[in-house]
Amino acid sequence: MTGLHYQPVWRQLPYLLGGAAETVMLTVMAFAGGLALAIAIAIARREAANPLRKAAAGYVIFFTNTPQLSQIFAIFYCLPLLGLTFSPFLSVLLGMTLNAGAYMADIVGTEIASTPVLYHEAAATLGLGWRHTYRHIILPRALTRATRGLENHFLLMLLGSSMASIFGVEELTGRAYNIIALTFRSIEVISVVAVLYVVLSLVAAVVFARLWRLA
Amino acid sequence: MSFSHYDATLILRALAMTITLSVAGAVTGTAIGTALALLRFSTHALLRPLRLLVMLYVGLVRRIPFLIVLYGVFFATGMAGIDISPPLVALAAISLIGGAYISQIVYNGLCNVDTTQIEAAETTNLRRGTILRHVILPAALPGIVPPVLGYLVLFVKDTALASQIGVIELNQAGIILTNRGLPTYRIFVLVLCLYFLVSFPLTTLSRKMEKKLAASAT
Amino acid sequence: MPHLQLEHVVASHGGTDILRGTSLSIERGEIVSLIGPSGSGKSTTLRAAIGLMPVSSGRITVEGHALDANDPESLRRIRAGMAMVFQHFGLFDHMSVLANLMLAPVKAQGRNRMEARDEALSLLRTLDLEGIGDRRPTRLSGGQKQRVAIARALMLRPRTLLLDEPTSALDPGRLGIVLDLYRHLAARGTTIIQVSHNMEAVAAVSDRIVLMEAGRVAAMACGPHAADANEAVTRFMRHDVKA
Ligand SMILES: Nc1ncnc2c1ncn2[C@@H]1O[C@H](COP(=O)(O)OP(=O)(O)O)[C@@H](O)[C@H]1O
Numbered sequence A: 001m002t003g004l005h006y007q008p009v010w011r012q013l014p015y016l017l018g019g020a021a022e023t024v025m026l027t028v029m030a031f032a033g034g035l036a037l038a039i040a041i042a043i044a045r046r047e048a049a050n051p052l053r054k055a056a057a058g059y060v061i062f063f064t065n066t067p068q069l070s071q072i073f074a075i076f077y078c079l080p081l082l083g084l085t086f087s088p089f090l091s092v093l094l095g096m097t098l099n100a101g102a103y104m105a106d107i108v109g110t111e112i113a114s115t116p117v118l119y120h121e122a123a124a125t126l127g128l129g130w131r132h133t134y135r136h137i138i139l140p141r142a143l144t145r146a147t148r149g150l151e152n153h154f155l156l157m158l159l160g161s162s163m164a165s166i167f168g169v170e171e172l173t174g175r176a177y178n179i180i181a182l183t184f185r186s187i188e189v190i191s192v193v194a195v196l197y198v199v200l201s202l203v204a205a206v207v208f209a210r211l212w213r214l215a
Numbered sequence B: 001m002s003f004s005h006y007d008a009t010l011i012l013r014a015l016a017m018t019i020t021l022s023v024a025g026a027v028t029g030t031a032i033g034t035a036l037a038l039l040r041f042s043t044h045a046l047l048r049p050l051r052l053l054v055m056l057y058v059g060l061v062r063r064i065p066f067l068i069v070l071y072g073v074f075f076a077t078g079m080a081g082i083d084i085s086p087p088l089v090a091l092a093a094i095s096l097i098g099g100a101y102i103s104q105i106v107y108n109g110l111c112n113v114d115t116t117q118i119e120a121a122e123t124t125n126l127r128r129g130t131i132l133r134h135v136i137l138p139a140a141l142p143g144i145v146p147p148v149l150g151y152l153v154l155f156v157k158d159t160a161l162a163s164q165i166g167v168i169e170l171n172q173a174g175i176i177l178t179n180r181g182l183p184t185y186r187i188f189v190l191v192l193c194l195y196f197l198v199s200f201p202l203t204t205l206s207r208k209m210e211k212k213l214a215a216s217a218t
Numbered sequence C: 001m002p003h004l005q006l007e008h009v010v011a012s013h014g015g016t017d018i019l020r021g022t023s024l025s026i027e028r029g030e031i032v033s034l035i036g037p038s039g040s041g042k043s044t045t046l047r048a049a050i051g052l053m054p055v056s057s058g059r060i061t062v063e064g065h066a067l068d069a070n071d072p073e074s075l076r077r078i079r080a081g082m083a084m085v086f087q088h089f090g091l092f093d094h095m096s097v098l099a100n101l102m103l104a105p106v107k108a109q110g111r112n113r114m115e116a117r118d119e120a121l122s123l124l125r126t127l128d129l130e131g132i133g134d135r136r137p138t139r140l141s142g143g144q145k146q147r148v149a150i151a152r153a154l155m156l157r158p159r160t161l162l163l164d165e166p167t168s169a170l171d172p173g174r175l176g177i178v179l180d181l182y183r184h185l186a187a188r189g190t191t192i193i194q195v196s197h198n199m200e201a202v203a204a205v206s207d208r209i210v211l212m213e214a215g216r217v218a219a220m221a222c223g224p225h226a227a228d229a230n231e232a233v234t235r236f237m238r239h240d241v242k243a
């Protein structure tokens, strides 16, 4: 062993931090889109008429039982066949969003299902239609109760976003790979990047704690 | 170009690799995780430094992407001149990560056991090891098994990342066949279906088990 | 035409009949109290009257319209003139008291926010709940929750008010306030049906007392001294300290 040399890595730190920003952006966008999708799917799974309801249920089962990596590969290879060309970033964002939508539909759906019968009855006698009942009663309650699970999933997504590098997105892991190719300081780069991920996830946990206190 | 005998063999061997990695990872991950949790749950004063080490390990590793751990093990073994095959590198990485996650689950389960039960056992002068084996573990198991199963189901899908260090598992087989010019979408539909066939029964099983344990707990 | 009418209503839960031919006819502006032993079907009668409980035979009409729990459009139309206070309140715990009160008037009835807010504040004042508008229901006492639930129902300006044990958690002072409010509403044409175990309250406000037993109307007492007008009713009221 020739010993560890961190000098070349420190010089690239700003570049890595840029990658970290990209990682955060990718995760936050996929999380936001995934949450919106999850809410729609969770509602469809309970309320929609049959073909749509079954489709929503099938969607969740399919996406939670296959690897995200293969899903993104499928998107990456198949979209061009439909005449669509997405940038790597957009392809990965789409894949992560679809995947997150399925997992979070489960998380949100469990809480929706736990709505007390009395809430449904009270809403009905108040003359609230199903839209208002969902918008003002069922969803706010379900989402507040789902915060733990959603936060956990966000952290999993933050770590999972490293697979974007495989498709050429230059987020934190992608840039780590670039620096390794340049400097051959693989262990040094990987260890620094590991620390950066730990920091990102701790910061995310703190931000979430703040958010929940605000809400 | 059409699907040859050779291609079919490739896919099947890749499927076997995915299953092998998942099963082996489940075994080592559960073993490591349980050992670490028991260590962390111990009360012996001499083990204190070890407990802190375990806590640090569990706290950190669960905040590092699997891909980074995989690369880390890959480069570290390479640099140390240890000559091990890519599947073993993947297994090592899976065990490192799985051990951390599972140890957290097991530890939470142990902590959730009603303390009055433990105190009652302690007043009878039973040894700590005996209490652990006959009181705490049986009481904790219903809270541990379902989430561990749930986690292992997640892990089947994470083995797809092993493709990145050259392990020919399902996802990698899909890429190889695609690069050979076979129709992309068909290959990936096949790959996704095969993953589904492995994962779905496990998901169903863990859900059923969870329900059964929840029912028997009340 | 009676304001609310149940004719031979049969309703069941999981195969057992809970209402077994309940008949009841109530005039506009009447205050009717349902009394009877626990499990005799009082709550179920109210739930059937607002379409929360489907009816297997018989007929329910509200203001001349037949109620069909399986027809959402008819339900919506009929419920527009009704409100219910639940035994366990059913307040939405994730919203403030004021939000609970304003939700339906603003979202379902399309009323102006500020106007609804003023009305909510004035109702809270009437019910001796001044200053709790910003609190969550979880932070209230039982008696406060009960009055908030009453206020929420009154915000709908219902022509028919169904109350399931609406005074069980009130102290005598607040009970007086609530009973005065009932009389005031009834005098202005609101039809009120309450289930109650509080016999003083029943005697004080009822135009009619209906005794239920085993899913049927067993006896009925009317008039200004309803509590003494029927032997079976009087007997039940004397002896049923708790049911
Ligand atoms: N959701 C339900 N499932 C099964 N049985 C019910 C349900 N609700 C009420 N019942 C039964 O119906 C009967 C009448 O109930 P209820 O109308 O609440 O009586 P009351 O209000 O007079 O005490 C009781 O025997 C009760 O056990």
Ligand SMILES: [Mg+2]
Binding pocket: C042, C043, C044, C087, C164, C195
């Ligand atoms: Mg009742």
